[in-house]
Structure formats: structure tokens, C-alpha cells
Amino acid sequence: MDKTLKTKESTSVSRRDFFKKTASISAVAAAGLLAPATLNADDPAIMHHTKWGTTLGDGCNYHPYGIPSKYEHNIVRRTSALMSSAGDMHAAISMTPLYAQKGIITPNGLHFTRTHNGVAHVDPNEWRLMIHGLVEKPIVLTLEQLKRYPSESVIHFVECPSNGAAEWKGPQFNSVQFVRGMMSCAQWTGVRLKTILDDLGLKPEAKWMLAEGGDGSEMSRTLPIEKVLDDVIIAYGQNGEALRDEQGYPVRLLAPGWEANLSVKWLKRLEFGDKPWYAKEETSKYTALTASGRAIQHFYALETNSIITSPCPEIPWTYLKKGEMIEIQGLAWSGYGTVRGVDISFDGGKNWVEASLKGLILPKCWTRFSYMYKYEGKPLLLQSRSYDDSGDVQPTVNQEKTVVGVEGVYHRNAIHTWEVTAKGEVNNVQVRS
Amino acid sequence: MFKLDRKSILIGTSAFAASVVLLSGCGDSTSTGVASNTSKSCEIGVYKIIDKHAIDGGVIYARQNGVYTDYRYNQQSMKGLNYGRPATANEIKAWNVDALPDGTGLPKGQGSVEEGDELFEAQCASCHGDFGGGGKGYPQLTGGNQDKDENGIVKVLKNQRLLPGMAAPKRTVGTYWPKATTLFTYIRDAMPYAHPKSLTDDQVYAITAYILSQNEIKIDGVEMDDEYVLNAKKLTQVVLPNNNGFYPDIDGAKGPANVKAFFADRAKNIGMGTRCMHDCKDISKDGHGKMVAPSVFKIKYEMSDVVPPYAYARDLPPEVDTGLVSKGEKMYNTSCKLCHGTDTMGAPMVGDKEAWASVMQKGLHEVVHNAIAGTGGMPPKGGNADLSDADIKTIVEFMANSSK
Numbered sequence: 001m002d003k004t005l006k007t008k009e010s011t012s013v014s015r016r017d018f019f020k021k022t023a024s025i026s027a028v029a030a031a032g033l034l035a036p037a038t039l040n041a042d043d044p045a046i047m048h049h050t051k052w053g054t055t056l057g058d059g060c061n062y063h064p065y066g067i068p069s070k071y072e073h074n075i076v077r078r079t080s081a082l083m084s085s086a087g088d089m090h091a092a093i094s095m096t097p098l099y100a101q102k103g104i105i106t107p108n109g110l111h112f113t114r115t116h117n118g119v120a121h122v123d124p125n126e127w128r129l130m131i132h133g134l135v136e137k138p139i140v141l142t143l144e145q146l147k148r149y150p151s152e153s154v155i156h157f158v159e160c161p162s163n164g165a166a167e168w169k170g171p172q173f174n175s176v177q178f179v180r181g182m183m184s185c186a187q188w189t190g191v192r193l194k195t196i197l198d199d200l201g202l203k204p205e206a207k208w209m210l211a212e213g214g215d216g217s218e219m220s221r222t223l224p225i226e227k228v229l230d231d232v233i234i235a236y237g238q239n240g241e242a243l244r245d246e247q248g249y250p251v252r253l254l255a256p257g258w259e260a261n262l263s264v265k266w267l268k269r270l271e272f273g274d275k276p277w278y279a280k281e282e283t284s285k286y287t288a289l290t291a292s293g294r295a296i297q298h299f300y301a302l303e304t305n306s307i308i309t310s311p312c313p314e315i316p317w318t319y320l321k322k323g324e325m326i327e328i329q330g331l332a333w334s335g336y337g338t339v340r341g342v343d344i345s346f347d348g349g350k351n352w353v354e355a356s357l358k359g360l361i362l363p364k365c366w367t368r369f370s371y372m373y374k375y376e377g378k379p380l381l382l383q384s385r386s387y388d389d390s391g392d393v394q395p396t397v398n399q400e401k402t403v404v405g406v407e408g409v410y411h412r413n414a415i416h417t418w419e420v421t422a423k424g425e426v427n428n429v430q431v432r433s
Numbered sequence: 434m435f436k437l438d439r440k441s442i443l444i445g446t447s448a449f450a451a452s453v454v455l456l457s458g459c460g461d462s463t464s465t466g467v468a469s470n471t472s473k474s475c476e477i478g479v480y481k482i483i484d485k486h487a488i489d490g491g492v493i494y495a496r497q498n499g500v501y502t503d504y505r506y507n508q509q510s511m512k513g514l515n516y517g518r519p520a521t522a523n524e525i526k527a528w529n530v531d532a533l534p535d536g537t538g539l540p541k542g543q544g545s546v547e548e549g550d551e552l553f554e555a556q557c558a559s560c561h562g563d564f565g566g567g568g569k570g571y572p573q574l575t576g577g578n579q580d581k582d583e584n585g586i587v588k589v590l591k592n593q594r595l596l597p598g599m600a601a602p603k604r605t606v607g608t609y610w611p612k613a614t615t616l617f618t619y620i621r622d623a624m625p626y627a628h629p630k631s632l633t634d635d636q637v638y639a640i641t642a643y644i645l646s647q648n649e650i651k652i653d654g655v656e657m658d659d660e661y662v663l664n665a666k667k668l669t670q671v672v673l674p675n676n677n678g679f680y681p682d683i684d685g686a687k688g689p690a691n692v693k694a695f696f697a698d699r700a701k702n703i704g705m706g707t708r709c710m711h712d713c714k715d716i717s718k719d720g721h722g723k724m725v726a727p728s729v730f731k732i733k734y735e736m737s738d739v740v741p742p743y744a745y746a747r748d749l750p751p752e753v754d755t756g757l758v759s760k761g762e763k764m765y766n767t768s769c770k771l772c773h774g775t776d777t778m779g780a781p782m783v784g785d786k787e788a789w790a791s792v793m794q795k796g797l798h799e800v801v802h803n804a805i806a807g808t809g810g811m812p813p814k815g816g817n818a819d820l821s822d823a824d825i826k827t828i829v830e831f832m833a834n835s836s837k
Contacts, residue, residue, distance in 0.1 A: 086570020336491030403704030
């Protein structure tokens with residue numbers, strides 16, 4: 001890449017060549033190439049009038065619902081046969097492009113998806129929510145009636161407990177999108193379930209709640225009352241607009257910090273009872289088989305976790321020169337509470353330094369971390385390790401494996417490693433024994 | 434004085450800045466909910482915890498004086514809202530069809546293993562394999578050795594693929610599932626995959642019977658042969674081999690407390706890290722039980738069959754010609770519509786039949802010529818010199834045709 005550039009530098013770079021080249025290489029390399037400092041010749045991006053500077057732009061009515069720039073068309077959710085059943089994309093997962101994630105709010109079109117029977121399209125006029133069982137007054141709500149309740153807006157990550165599950169036995173994908181993309185973060189708007197229950201009257205013998213979806217899979221899960229009365233939301237808003245179909249339009253449950261599977265989409269029914277239901281997705285699936293041969297059930301909160309999103313295989317350091325400063329940054333989160341800090345290791349976990357947290361620091365929410373690093377062109381084993389205000393510290397692969405084994409599928413939060421080569425390439429590796 | 438006021442206004446205008454500066458971890462210290470204290474103990478992201486051992490092992494934050502962590506909330510009463518309407522008994526009956534392991538909620542009906550065999554072959558085997566044996570990419574339902582060890586644990590579930598060649602644990606109805614009632618509700622609510630809820634209760638009992646029989650389950654000591662007929666009572670009597678294979682114990686009055694106790698000891702029960710900063714050791718047992726220091730494992734077989742394929746260029750997407758927008762219309766949109774898309778600019782508006790009938794009286798050739806050379810208030814080629822004469826003709830034809 002850099003070589004090609006240097007041979008071109010001596011001759012003048014025609015505008016056409018310049019854009020052709022820019023288009024054919026990776027976005028990241030392009031960003032480096034576009035920096036005028038790397039070009040000796042005058043930068044044609046400056047020396048010529050641009051097409052957009054000399055023509056009329058679109059009218060304000062061109063896209064009544066706005067869309068991303070055409071140039072960002074490669075920033076999309078991706079999936080793989082491994083994330084589906086036999087390549088069937090109805091009971092499948094698509095991953096958020098974390099390398100392109102800005103800040104802590106995932107755009108609605110890039111929010112990861114997990115469906116068990118395809119994306120349902122619910123007619124909001126025929127949508128009903130039934131709340132019954134051990135309540136004084138069983139009710140039925142229409143969407144308009146639900147929205148009459150006082151609303152709350154909260155920013156929480158939503159993560160599939162299978163996030164990173166492809167890596168229990170070793171690295172498989174060379175991409176941060178596939179290593180950790182089964183999660184997203186959004187501002188959710190809805191009604192705190194406790195607000196409704198205060199109105200209906202929850203009977204004291206109620207210990208569990210069944211949340212049931214209305215899609216073809218009729219996804220259902222049992223939640224304990226303690227959580228229900230703490231911070232569970234019945235959500236209809238996602239980042240300022242209605243939920244997307246993929247997120248359960250018109251209404252989903254939101255159990256902050258917990259397995260996303262418990263945040264039942266296309267919500268249809270809430271039943272309160274004194275016994276757990278053993279719903280289908282809390283027995284055959286979403287139970288974590290440990291090395292003892294027994295499985296953890298009702299595994300709720302997602303442990304503290306972190307991932308470096310820059311550099312990553314998609315955003316390598318191949319454009320850096322020795323001595324240049326570069327920000328290492330990433331995301332940390334915890335379903336137990338609030339991220340308190342993140343440590344960074346350059347040697348595969350032997351020695352650690354503290355990174356800075358930046359931006360908003362909220363409970364059960366993505367938290368940005370940052371570390372300014374002087375690039376030395378040496379191979380690194382780059383890791384991040386988060387800890388939270390509940391006392392949880394992200395484990396090494398060995399620490400996690402020692403307690404639960406490698407067949408649990410769910411709740412994998414071991415420290416992740418990126419190998420940075422002497423050339424600045426970034427690869428997914430695993431430090432373990 | 435005025436300077437101070439101004440400063441407080443500046444802080445107040447940014448909700449986030451205000452909350453971080455004034456509320457974090459301190460919101461409980463004054464009766465108004467807004468602390469004036471900005472001492473060092475009032476760190477960003479440190480929030481008032483009222484329960485350090487929530488049921489999930491995490492924390493519960495205080496909601497006090499309108500403050501919840503970095504959020505504010507409305508403290509006014511929200512009782513007596515009375516929205517929605519009472520659910521009718523029929524409505525509850527229609528939707529409340531879940532079933533508990535004790536049989537509560539199971540419907541009437543019955544089905545035999547033989548009937549289930551036929552149904553399974555016709556509607557289930559294409560995904561779950563012959564006899565539910567898997568191999569088609571969807572869950573395997575039957576098979577796997579159900580033998581238990583001396584502690585009552587199904588042996589095949591202890592398999593760990595720590596080293597190459599080690600066998601995977603088997604997770605079928607017979608080896609893994611704890612409750613047979615789940616099998617019934619699963620099939621009834623969500624199967625067959627492409628046509629959920631299309632089976633009658635009798636058919637669901639039959640398929641459930643077939644899957645249980647293929648897993649060699651005995652009910653009350655009785656083997657399930659072809660003639661065996663399953664109903665609600667018999668289904669409730671099923672004890673699956675791995676019934677006790679799950680923890681913590683969620684059943685009974687102590688269920689929630691058991692869950693809470695389990696997650697309170699996370700280091701022991703699910704694993705936790707340590708915040709070592711220097712010269713950290715991280716050794717563990719390998720698949721043979723030998724203590725070994727960590728080493729770097731690279732990707733052996735990269736999973737790269739991703740959809741859509743990896744691509745990072747910031748370029749224009751390949752143009753897909755849907756045929757819905759003609760070349761003439763595209764050029765019209767970018768070069769002519771500003772004036773011809775409205776009747777306020779003095780130019781004949783596209784869609785105005787009378788205006789265009791009048792224009793076209795001159796003949797296509799003349800109109801194209803005028804458009805190329807400029808006419809009235811219109812500059813040559815509408816001011817876009819990049820358009821060829823042929824382009825102008827295409828555009829004029831589009832405009833005239835759209836105004837008939």
C-alpha cells in the first residue's frame with residue numbers, strides 16, 4: 001500500500017487516478033492516503049473544484065426519511081453460516097460493525113439482530129399487551145394506552161449472551177464485528193414496568209414473571225420479580241423513533257444488563273406467577289453447560305467485558321510510522337452495574353496500565369475507554385480488561401475456563417487479545433493454556 | 434455576582450454536563466436531590482448503591498429525590514392511572530396457554546407414538562433428521578448416551594473440547610433437557626418452523642410422544658412402544674434423565690434466594706478476574722490436567738464466509754438500474770428540475786399539459802435546438818455544459834412525455 005503510494009508520489013497524481021485508488025483500497029488506508037502530509041504533490045482534492053461544489057445538491061424533500069451517505073454503503077450488519085441454522089437466516093444473528101461504531105449509540109439500522117423465527121412485522125393496530133396472573137387487575141393494553149403511561153428514556157447496551165461464543169475453543173474470525181458484534185447500545189424509551197404494576201396491584205405471592213413474544217417463535221422467558229420491580233422497561237422507542245421491526249416493533253421488554261434473550265421482542269403477554277415456567281429458551285438453550293456436566297440456568301446479567309475497537313483487524317496500524325502517537329480505544333460494559341475502569345496490556349496480560357474512560361459513564365451501558373500510545377513498530381499482544389462497581393473484574397481465558405470449561409456457549413467474557421504484527425497488521429489471537 | 438450567574442447558566446444548559454458535575458454519587462446527600470458538594474469523594478460514575486447483592490449478582494442503585502445514577506426522574510405519584518381495560522376471562526383463556534412442569538396449563542388431548550412417527554417424518558425430519566437424529570444443521574433431538582456417573586451426572590455432558598479430537602457434549606432431549614412439558618409447548622407454539630401453531634393439540638401430543646420414545650424415555654416405568662398414547666397426565670409423569678442437571682435450584686419458595694446466593698459468589702461459581710497490574714501469572718490446567726503457562730493461539734481455520742463479504746472502501750456502491758428511473762429523468766432531476774419542476778419560474782412546468790402542448794407545437798427539433806442554444810430566460814443547456822446535444826434531446830423527450 002505505502003509502496004504504491006511512494007512510486008506515485010514522484011509523478012503527478014491525476015485526479016482520476018487518485019479517486020480510483022482511494023476507492024479500491026480499504027477505508028482506513030484511504031484515510032491515511034487522504035492526509036495531505038503523505039503526498040509531495042499538490043493534493044488534487046484541493047487543487048480541483050469538486051463535483052459537489054459545482055452542482056446543485058438534493059432538494060430537502062429528496063429523502064423524507066434520511067439515509068446514510070452512499071459512500072458508507074459497506075458499513076452494514078454482517079452474518080455468517082455459523083450464526084444461523086444450516087445457512088437459514090430466520091433463526092440467526094447479524095452482527096453490528098463495531099469497527100465503525102461512533103460513540104455509544106448504535107444507529108438503529110446497525111443494531112445487531114437475533115431472531116428465532118424471522119423478523120415479524122406486527123400491525124400496531126392489532127397489537128395488544130396482556131398483563132395477568134398474580135395481579136389484582138388483569139388488563140389488556142393497546143399501543144396508545146401503553147404510551148399514555150409516563151415514559152422513561154434510558155441508555156443501555158443489549159447483548160446476546162452468545163456474543164463471542166465462537167471463540168471458546170480458539171479464535172475463528174479475524175474481525176471485531178464477528179468477535180464481539182452481537183451487541184449494540186441505544187437509548188430506549190418506554191414505561192417502567194413497576195409504574196404499571198403499581199397501578200394494577202401486584203399480589204405478594206408473585207415471585208416470577210413470564211414474558212412472551214408474539215412472533216412465530218413465541219419466545220418466552222421467566223424473570224424474577226426483584227428485577228421486574230427494579231429497572232425493567234416496556235420499550236417502544238429506540239434512539240428517538242419507534243423500535244425497528246428487528247428489535248420487536250412495536251413493543252419489546254428491556255431487562256437492562258441481562259441476556260438480550262430476556263428482553264423479549266414483539267412482546268405480547270406478561271404473566272405473574274409463584275413458580276418459574278421452564279420456557280423453551282431457558283432449558284434447551286440459554287443454559288450454560290459447565291465442565292462439571294451440569295448447566296447454569298437462569299443466568300441473567302452479562303459480566304463485565306471490554307473490547308478494543310481501534311486498532312482491530314478492520315482498522316490496522318499499517319499506516320503508522322514509528323514514533324507516531326495513536327489513540328487506542330474501545331468499549332467496556334457490565335450488566336452488573338457501572339464500568340469503573342479499564343486496563344490495557346501490550347504483552348498479552350503480564351503487565352497492565354490504566355486507560356482513561358471518556359464520555360458518558362452510565363450503568364449497564366457501553367463506556368468508552370481511551371489510551372494514547374506511541375507506536376514503536378514492534379509486535380504487541382494487545383488486551384483490555386474492565387472492572388465495575390459490583391466488584392467484577394474481567395477474567396483471563398484461563399480464569400474463565402478453569403471455572404466453567406469451554407462448552408458453555410453463553411456468557412463468555414474472557415479478556416480478548418489482538419496480535420499487532422511488526423507491520424501493524426492486527427489479528428485475532430487467543431492467549432490461553 | 435453576574436459572572437457567577439452566567440457560569441451556572443452555562444452548566445445548566447448542558448443536561449449531561451450538569452448531571453455529571455452535580456449529581457454523580459452525590460444525589461442522595463441533600464434533600465433537594467442536587468448536591469452542592471463537589472468534593473473528591475463525588476467521583477464521576479460512582480453511584481449510590483442500595484443493594485450490593487442483587488439477584489443477578491450485580492448492584493441495585495438508589496432512586497432517591499428524583500435522582501437515579503446519572504438520570505433524573507419524575508417524583509410525582511404515578512398511581513391511579515387506570516389505563517387499559519380489564520382482560521376478559523375468554524381473552525385470558527385464549528392467550529394463557531403456557532404449561533408448567535407440574536402439568537398446570539396442559540390442554541386435553543392425546544396422541545400415540547405411531548401417529549407422532551408419521552407426523553415427524555412428514556413435518557419435522559427434513560430439519561431435525563430421521564428419527565430426530567440431527568445432521569441437517571438444526572437441533573438434534575434424539576440420541577446421545579444417557580448413562581450417568583456416580584454423582585448422577587449424565588456423562589456425555591462432561592465432554593470438553595480442550596484438545597483436538599475430544600468429543601463434544603451431546604445436548605438432546607434425552608441427555609440435556611430438564612422438563613418434558615417444555616417439549617410440548619415448544620412444538621405447539623413454535624413448530625413446525627415455517628408454520629408455527631398449525632398442529633392440533635392431539636398432533637402435538639403425538640409428536641412429543643414420538644420424540645420421547647426415540648429418546649427411550651420410560652413413563653412410570655413403562656416403555657413407549659408404537660401404541661403408547663401420551664396425554665397431559667402421562668406427560669407430567671415424565672422424569673427426563675437430566676432433570677437434576679441444572680443449577681442454581683429455582684424451584685419452590687427458596688428459588689429466588691438460591692439464585693441470589695449463587696450469583697453472590699461469582700468468583701467461585703462463574704469465574705472472575707483479578708486486577709493484577711505487574712508481572713501477572715496466568716497458568717491453568719490443559720486438557721490432560723497438566724499445569725501450563727499461557728501461549729498464543731492463532732486462527733487455524735478462519736471463518737470468512739461472511740454475508741455480505743468483508744468490504745471497507747468508502748466508494749460509491751455499484752449502481753443498480755432498477756429501470757424505474759429513465760436516463761432522461763435522472764438528467765432532468767439534476768439539471769432541469771429546479772426551474773421546470775415548478776410553475777413559478779416562468780419555465781413550462783413538467784406535468785402542465787397545456788404549457789407543454791403549446792411548447793411542442795414548434796416541433797421536437799426546434800424545442801431541442803432552443804434548449805441547446807438557450808431561449809427566453811433559459812441559459813444554453815440549462816446552464817449545464819456537460820450535457821451533450823443528445824442528452825438534451827433525451828431530456829426534452831422525457832419532459833414532453835411526462836406532460837401529456
